[in-house]
Amino acid sequence: MTRVRTAIVGPTGYTGFHLIDLLLRHPQAELTYLASHRDELPDIREEFPQLLGRLTDEQAVCRPIDPDTIADVADVVFLALPHRAAMSYVPRLLDAGLRVIDLSADYRLADADLYERVYEHPHEDLANLADAVYGLTELYRDQLPGAMLVANPGCYPTAAALGIAPLLARSVVQREGIVINAASGVTGAGRKPSLALMFAEQNDAFGAYGKIGGHRHQSEIEQTLGRVAGQAMSLLFVPHLLPVDRGILETIYLTPTQQDVTEEELFEAFEDAYADEPFVRVRENLPNIKHVVGTNFVDVTVRLTGPAEQRRVVVFAAEDNVIKGAAGQAIQNMNVVFELDETAGLM
Amino acid sequence: MTRVRTAIVGPTGYTGFHLIDLLLRHPQAELTYLASHRDELPDIREEFPQLLGRLTDEQAVCRPIDPDTIADVADVVFLALPHRAAMSYVPRLLDAGLRVIDLSADYRLADADLYERVYEHPHEDLANLADAVYGLTELYRDQLPGAMLVANPGCYPTAAALGIAPLLARSVVQREGIVINAASGVTGAGRKPSLALMFAEQNDAFGAYGKIGGHRHQSEIEQTLGRVAGQAMSLLFVPHLLPVDRGILETIYLTPTQQDVTEEELFEAFEDAYADEPFVRVRENLPNIKHVVGTNFVDVTVRLTGPAEQRRVVVFAAEDNVIKGAAGQAIQNMNVVFELDETAGLM
Amino acid sequence: MTRVRTAIVGPTGYTGFHLIDLLLRHPQAELTYLASHRDELPDIREEFPQLLGRLTDEQAVCRPIDPDTIADVADVVFLALPHRAAMSYVPRLLDAGLRVIDLSADYRLADADLYERVYEHPHEDLANLADAVYGLTELYRDQLPGAMLVANPGCYPTAAALGIAPLLARSVVQREGIVINAASGVTGAGRKPSLALMFAEQNDAFGAYGKIGGHRHQSEIEQTLGRVAGQAMSLLFVPHLLPVDRGILETIYLTPTQQDVTEEELFEAFEDAYADEPFVRVRENLPNIKHVVGTNFVDVTVRLTGPAEQRRVVVFAAEDNVIKGAAGQAIQNMNVVFELDETAGLM
Amino acid sequence: MTRVRTAIVGPTGYTGFHLIDLLLRHPQAELTYLASHRDELPDIREEFPQLLGRLTDEQAVCRPIDPDTIADVADVVFLALPHRAAMSYVPRLLDAGLRVIDLSADYRLADADLYERVYEHPHEDLANLADAVYGLTELYRDQLPGAMLVANPGCYPTAAALGIAPLLARSVVQREGIVINAASGVTGAGRKPSLALMFAEQNDAFGAYGKIGGHRHQSEIEQTLGRVAGQAMSLLFVPHLLPVDRGILETIYLTPTQQDVTEEELFEAFEDAYADEPFVRVRENLPNIKHVVGTNFVDVTVRLTGPAEQRRVVVFAAEDNVIKGAAGQAIQNMNVVFELDETAGLM
Structure with a gap:
C-alpha cells in the first residue's frame, strides 16, 4: 500500500x-x-x-x-x-x-x-x-x-463554486446578478489575537464584515465560475461572521434563464453533477452547518421560488470551513x- | 404626570x-x-x-x-x-x-x-x-x-420595512427583485419545547428554515412596502436561525433605478427619513446584532456596490427581535x- | 484480521x-x-x-x-x-x-x-x-x-474514578470529605425536548441542577472508589450544566493523608497508574473540555495547595461525556x- | 431632587x-x-x-x-x-x-x-x-x-462574601476548610486581546485557570470574612472560565459547626441577614447566571447534604460580574x- x-x-x-x-x-x-x-x-x-x-x-x-x-x-x-x-x-x-x-x-x-x-x-x-x-x-x-x-x-469559493457550477454548466441560470450571502465561523478569520475576534465581542454577535463587494474570495469565485460559463463573470459576495468556531453556509440567489424551469430540473442538475462525488451531498432538506462540521462534506440543496414573473433560484451550500x-x-x-x-x- | x-x-x-x-x-x-x-x-x-x-x-x-x-x-x-x-x-x-x-x-x-x-x-x-x-x-x-x-x-417586518422604505419612497431602488436575507435568534421561534430548538441542536448551528419564499412575514413586508410604493409589491424573504438568543440581522439586496446613483444619495435617503427618529440609528459602519440587543434601536446602513452594468444596493438592518x-x-x-x-x- | x-x-x-x-x-x-x-x-x-x-x-x-x-x-x-x-x-x-x-x-x-x-x-x-x-x-x-x-x-463516574483512584490506591488522600464539583455539556441530559434544555434557556446560562447530594452517579462513584479503597466510601458530588454541547470537567477537592506530601508525589501517583494507558493523559497544565471534545481521552492534573495546616489536593479531570x-x-x-x-x- | x-x-x-x-x-x-x-x-x-x-x-x-x-x-x-x-x-x-x-x-x-x-x-x-x-x-x-x-x-469577592458572611456571623459553619468553586464569564478577564480569550479558543470551552490557590481575590475574600469572623481566615478559591460573556456562579463548600444543624436554620441565617436588602435574593431554587445577568442582584441559596457523620453545607451564589x-x-x-x-x- x-x-x-x-x-x-x-x-x-x-x-x-x-x-x-x-x-x-x-x-x-x-x-x-x-x-x-x-x-x-x-x-x-x-x-x-x-x-x-x-x-x-x-x-x-x-x-x-x-x-x-x-x-x-x-x-x-x-x-x-x-x-x-x-x-x-x-x-x-x-x-x-x-x-x-x-x-x-x-x-x-x-x-x-x-x-x-x-x-x-x-x-x-x-x-x-x-x-x-x-x-x-x-x-x-x-x-x-x-x-x-x-x-x-479558499473556504468560501469551495462552497460557492460547488453550489453554482452545475446550474451554470447547464445554463439554467443567468450569469448576471448572482448574489452570494455567506456566513462563516470565526476560525475563518485566523488565529491572530485582535479585539474584534475576542470571545466577549463575537459571542451572541452577528454581522457582515469588510468592504461589501470587495472580499478577495469574490474574484476567486468569479474565476472558477467564469471557466464553467466560458465567459467572464461578475457577481456579488457578502460575508458575515457567525458566533461559532467552524462552518460556512452560503445562501445563493440566482435568476433562471427560463421562467418555466422546474425545481426538479434544478435538482437534476445537481444530482447529475454529483452522483459519483463522495463529498458532495445533494439534499432535499435545507443544509445546516451543524450537519457538516467535522466532515469533508459539502451539503447542497436548491429551491425555485417567487411569483411567475420574478422566479428566483436559491441554492444553499454548507461546509466546514477548516475541513472541506x-x-x-x-x-x-x-x-x-x-x-x-x-x-x-x-x- | x-x-x-x-x-x-x-x-x-x-x-x-x-x-x-x-x-x-x-x-x-x-x-x-x-x-x-x-x-x-x-x-x-x-x-x-x-x-x-x-x-x-x-x-x-x-x-x-x-x-x-x-x-x-x-x-x-x-x-x-x-x-x-x-x-x-x-x-x-x-x-x-x-x-x-x-x-x-x-x-x-x-x-x-x-x-x-x-x-x-x-x-x-x-x-x-x-x-x-x-x-x-x-x-x-x-x-x-x-x-x-x-x-x-412582526419582528422581521419591522427591520425590513425600516430598511427599505426610505429608498422606495424616493424611488432610488426598483420595486422588483428585492431579496431579504434574514437571520434571527431563537427566541423568535417561541418558547414551546421542540427537538429542533434544543440547545444541543441549535448550538454551533446555522441554517435557513421553513418553506423558502413562504414565510408569513413576507406578506406583511410586501403590504407595508406596497403602501410606500403605492403599488403591489412582491419580494423574496429568506430567514435563517442563528445560535443566539436574540437579535435579527437583515441583509437586503436591491437594484438602483438609476445606474449613476451615488452611495451618498442612498445615505441621504436614510438620514432624511430618520433624522428625528429616536430609535433608528443610521450608521456608517456595518450593524451587528451585538450592538442592538437589549435596546429598542434599529441600526441601518447602506452600500452601493458591483460593476458598472450591475450596480447593487445592499442595506443592512439590525434589531433586537424581542424589543424593537x-x-x-x-x-x-x-x-x-x-x-x-x-x-x-x-x- | x-x-x-x-x-x-x-x-x-x-x-x-x-x-x-x-x-x-x-x-x-x-x-x-x-x-x-x-x-x-x-x-x-x-x-x-x-x-x-x-x-x-x-x-x-x-x-x-x-x-x-x-x-x-x-x-x-x-x-x-x-x-x-x-x-x-x-x-x-x-x-x-x-x-x-x-x-x-x-x-x-x-x-x-x-x-x-x-x-x-x-x-x-x-x-x-x-x-x-x-x-x-x-x-x-x-x-x-x-x-x-x-x-x-456513567459519564461523570468515568472522570471521577480515573481522577481519584490513583490517589486513593496509594493512600495519599483521605477517604473522607471528598467533594466533586462537576460541570457537563447538555448532551448529558439527553435528547428529549424540555423547556429547561431549550437553546434560549441554556445559552449564556450556568447553574447546578438536581437534588444536591442526590445525583445517581454519586453512588456509582462511591462503589468504584470503595472497591479501590477496600472500604465503603461516601462523598459529595455536585453537577452543573454548561452552555456547551459536550464535555465534562470535574474539579475534585481532597485532603492529603500526610501534611508533608509533595505535589511531585501526587503527580507520581498518576504517572505510575497511567503510564501505559492510551486514553488517560496526565498533564502539567490545567485541562479544558476544549482539548478533549471529540476524543476518547481523559485529561488529568493535580495540584497541592493551601496553607500548612490546611493542605488540599485538587484534581482536575476532563473528558468528552459522549465519547469517553x-x-x-x-x-x-x-x-x-x-x-x-x-x-x-x-x- | x-x-x-x-x-x-x-x-x-x-x-x-x-x-x-x-x-x-x-x-x-x-x-x-x-x-x-x-x-x-x-x-x-x-x-x-x-x-x-x-x-x-x-x-x-x-x-x-x-x-x-x-x-x-x-x-x-x-x-x-x-x-x-x-x-x-x-x-x-x-x-x-x-x-x-x-x-x-x-x-x-x-x-x-x-x-x-x-x-x-x-x-x-x-x-x-x-x-x-x-x-x-x-x-x-x-x-x-x-x-x-x-x-x-472585586467581582468574585462580592458573591463569595455575601454567600458566606451570614453563616459565619452566626457561627453555623466552621472557619476552616472552606472551598469556593467559582466560574466566570470572560468579560472578567478584561478586554485586552490575547490568544486565550479569542472566540475560537473560548467557545465550547471550560476549565480552571491561573495558579490554583493563588488568585488575588482569595486574599480579598479572606479579609472580608476574617472581619466577619473576628479572626484571620484562610480558604481555597478556584476560578474557572465559562463560555459566556457575563455572569459568575460560586459553589461554596462549608462544614457545619453542629452536626445537627438543619437546612431551615441555614436559610434563616440568609433570610435574616438579607430581609431588607434590595439586591440580594435568597432563593429556594438553585441560582443560575441566566437569571441575574443584566441586573444588580446576587441570587443565593443553601443546601445541607451528606451522610450523618460528614454533613456539608453548600451555598450557591450568582451575580453579573460586570454589574453587581x-x-x-x-x-x-x-x-x-x-x-x-x-x-x-x-x-
Whole structure:
C-alpha cells in the first residue's frame, strides 16, 4: 500500500491543526516534519493541547523551514502560511523535489494582474503560477494526478463554486446578478489575537464584515465560475461572521434563464453533477452547518421560488470551513495527486 | 404626570417576559394584571426567575383572561397570544373599554383574504380588523394617538420595512427583485419545547428554515412596502436561525433605478427619513446584532456596490427581535397612543 | 484480521449517534443493525443528517428489537436505551447468544438493593447483574476479554474514578470529605425536548441542577472508589450544566493523608497508574473540555495547595461525556472484549 | 431632587461600558466627563457602537485625565483603570475635591504588606489606603455616606462574601476548610486581546485557570470574612472560565459547626441577614447566571447534604460580574455615598 510522507509548513493556525489531526488519522499518510518560521520553534502540543498523546516528541517539535531537510523525509508539503509568505517558499520547496499543496491564496488566481489588484502586491513567482493546479477537486480532478503544485481553494469559493457550477454548466441560470450571502465561523478569520475576534465581542454577535463587494474570495469565485460559463463573470459576495468556531453556509440567489424551469430540473442538475462525488451531498432538506462540521462534506440543496414573473433560484451550500474549505480538501487533493483512494482518511 | 395602567395577556413567552421587564422600568406605566389562558395559573416568577424581587406577589400571580376584571384595573392590554387565539379575545377586550396592543399576527394584514391564505384560517373579527392601526411607529405614528387597537408588527417586518422604505419612497431602488436575507435568534421561534430548538441542536448551528419564499412575514413586508410604493409589491424573504438568543440581522439586496446613483444619495435617503427618529440609528459602519440587543434601536446602513452594468444596493438592518421587534415597539406604540414621550421607558 | 459485527439498540439519542459515527470509522467493526423500540421505525439519517452519505439505505433504516434476527447478523449489541428499558431486553439478547455492552445504568451498581434505592425501582435481572463486568476499562481491563455483558460506566463516574483512584490506591488522600464539583455539556441530559434544555434557556446560562447530594452517579462513584479503597466510601458530588454541547470537567477537592506530601508525589501517583494507558493523559497544565471534545481521552492534573495546616489536593479531570463518557468507552470495551487493539477506531 | 455629576476615568473596558450604560439610565446622575489615558483620545461610540444615539458628541469624546478640569464638572469619579494605575491618580483626584469610587484592586486590601505580596508591588498611597471604605454595600453601608474614597469590591469577592458572611456571623459553619468553586464569564478577564480569550479558543470551552490557590481575590475574600469572623481566615478559591460573556456562579463548600444543624436554620441565617436588602435574593431554587445577568442582584441559596457523620453545607451564589461585581455595585455605592435611594438607576 502506497504511503505518503507529509510535512506541514505553518502548523500553528487552525488550518495547521486540522491538517495534523487529519493526517494522524490517515491510513496511508505519515507526518514527518512540522516547520515553522517563528524564531522560537514551538512544540505544537503547547499550541494545541488537543494533540497531546497523539504525536511523538520528534513529530511535535517544529523545525526550521529548510526545503532540503524536508525533502529528505517528506514527499509532499502542506503550506499553511499567509499569502505572500507562501510564494516566497514555493520555488525552493519545488526545487528540492517536493510536491506542494498550498493553502494560501498565492496560486489561486491564474491572472497575475488580477492577483496584484486583489492582494495589493505583485505576484513574485510567475513561473510556478502558470503550472499550479487549482485544487477544487470535484471540478479539476483530472489535472491533479502527479501535479507538483496545487493551489488549494479558499473556504468560501469551495462552497460557492460547488453550489453554482452545475446550474451554470447547464445554463439554467443567468450569469448576471448572482448574489452570494455567506456566513462563516470565526476560525475563518485566523488565529491572530485582535479585539474584534475576542470571545466577549463575537459571542451572541452577528454581522457582515469588510468592504461589501470587495472580499478577495469574490474574484476567486468569479474565476472558477467564469471557466464553467466560458465567459467572464461578475457577481456579488457578502460575508458575515457567525458566533461559532467552524462552518460556512452560503445562501445563493440566482435568476433562471427560463421562467418555466422546474425545481426538479434544478435538482437534476445537481444530482447529475454529483452522483459519483463522495463529498458532495445533494439534499432535499435545507443544509445546516451543524450537519457538516467535522466532515469533508459539502451539503447542497436548491429551491425555485417567487411569483411567475420574478422566479428566483436559491441554492444553499454548507461546509466546514477548516475541513472541506481548507485542510480536508488539501488532503483530498493529496489523495488524488498520489493516486490513493480519494476518500482515504476523510470518512 | 400621566400614568398608564397596563395588563398583559399571555405573559409566559419571551415577548411576555420582556413586556414585564420593560413595563417595570417604565416611569409612567404600572403593571396591574397578568392574564393567562392556562388551566393552572402560573406565578410568573416561577416561569422567569429573573423577575424575583421585582414583582409583588399580587402582580406575579397570573389570573384568568376576564375582560371586565382587567378593565377595572387597566387602561391597555398587551396581547401576547398566538395568532387565532388573539382574535378570539380582542372583541371582548375592546368591548370592555380596554385599548389593545396585539403582538400576534391577527390584525397585521389588512386584507382578510390574504390573511386567510397566509394563516390558513379565515379571519374571525373583520369589524375590528378594519379599524386596527398597524403599529410600525416610524411610519404610522400619526394614526396612533388614541387608537383602540394596534397591530404590533412582526419582528422581521419591522427591520425590513425600516430598511427599505426610505429608498422606495424616493424611488432610488426598483420595486422588483428585492431579496431579504434574514437571520434571527431563537427566541423568535417561541418558547414551546421542540427537538429542533434544543440547545444541543441549535448550538454551533446555522441554517435557513421553513418553506423558502413562504414565510408569513413576507406578506406583511410586501403590504407595508406596497403602501410606500403605492403599488403591489412582491419580494423574496429568506430567514435563517442563528445560535443566539436574540437579535435579527437583515441583509437586503436591491437594484438602483438609476445606474449613476451615488452611495451618498442612498445615505441621504436614510438620514432624511430618520433624522428625528429616536430609535433608528443610521450608521456608517456595518450593524451587528451585538450592538442592538437589549435596546429598542434599529441600526441601518447602506452600500452601493458591483460593476458598472450591475450596480447593487445592499442595506443592512439590525434589531433586537424581542424589543424593537416585539415588546419594545409595543411600548413605543403605547407611549404614542397615550401621548407620552415616545421614548419613555425605552432609553 | 478479526472483524466484529455490531448492532445498536436505541440509536436515536446522542449516545447512539456517536456510536454510529465511531463504528463507521472503526477499521475492524461493521455496523449491521439499528434497532428501535419506536412504533414508527426511523431512518437514522433523518434523525441525524450528519450521517447522510455514510450509511447505506439498509444500514440506515431502524428495525425492531428482535434478538434472534440481530443475533443472525451481529456479534455484539450496544444497548443505548434508558435504564429499566435496558434490563427488559438484556436477558433475551444474551439468550440469543449476543454479547451486550449496556450504556444504561442498569448493570452498573452491583448491589441490587442500592440500585433499588437509587433508581427507585427493583432490579429485574439479578442473574445477569451478578455477571456483568463494570466497564471502566482502565480499572477492570482484566475482566473484559470474553465478557458477555458489560455495564458501560456513567459519564461523570468515568472522570471521577480515573481522577481519584490513583490517589486513593496509594493512600495519599483521605477517604473522607471528598467533594466533586462537576460541570457537563447538555448532551448529558439527553435528547428529549424540555423547556429547561431549550437553546434560549441554556445559552449564556450556568447553574447546578438536581437534588444536591442526590445525583445517581454519586453512588456509582462511591462503589468504584470503595472497591479501590477496600472500604465503603461516601462523598459529595455536585453537577452543573454548561452552555456547551459536550464535555465534562470535574474539579475534585481532597485532603492529603500526610501534611508533608509533595505535589511531585501526587503527580507520581498518576504517572505510575497511567503510564501505559492510551486514553488517560496526565498533564502539567490545567485541562479544558476544549482539548478533549471529540476524543476518547481523559485529561488529568493535580495540584497541592493551601496553607500548612490546611493542605488540599485538587484534581482536575476532563473528558468528552459522549465519547469517553459513553460511546467511546463502549467501543474501547468492545475492543478489549474481542481482543482487538484497545485503541482501534478511537485514535 | 439631588443630582450627581459623574465622570469615568478609563471607560474603554467592559466595566467602563457598563458604567456609562447604567449612568445614562440613572434618574439622578449626569455623565459629564470621560477621561482616558490613551495618547489618542477615543470617541467611546467607536469602542462601543451600542452607545450610538445615547451620548451627545460632547459626552462621547474622551478627554485627558485632568483632575482639576474633571472637578469643575463632576462630583464623583468612577476610576476604571488597572491596579497600580489607579493609585497613581487617586491622590490628585481627591486633592481636586472629587469623590472617588475606585474599581481597581488598589484600595481593597487594608494591609499594605498583604497588598505588596498579592500584587507584587509596594502600595504607593498609604495615606488614602487608610481612609478608603471597602464598598461591599450590604456589609459596609454605614461607612459609605459622605465617603471620599470607596474601594469597589472585586467581582468574585462580592458573591463569595455575601454567600458566606451570614453563616459565619452566626457561627453555623466552621472557619476552616472552606472551598469556593467559582466560574466566570470572560468579560472578567478584561478586554485586552490575547490568544486565550479569542472566540475560537473560548467557545465550547471550560476549565480552571491561573495558579490554583493563588488568585488575588482569595486574599480579598479572606479579609472580608476574617472581619466577619473576628479572626484571620484562610480558604481555597478556584476560578474557572465559562463560555459566556457575563455572569459568575460560586459553589461554596462549608462544614457545619453542629452536626445537627438543619437546612431551615441555614436559610434563616440568609433570610435574616438579607430581609431588607434590595439586591440580594435568597432563593429556594438553585441560582443560575441566566437569571441575574443584566441586573444588580446576587441570587443565593443553601443546601445541607451528606451522610450523618460528614454533613456539608453548600451555598450557591450568582451575580453579573460586570454589574453587581463591578459597575452596578459602584453605582449602588455612589447612591449611598450621596444619600440617594440605594436602588436608584439599578432596578
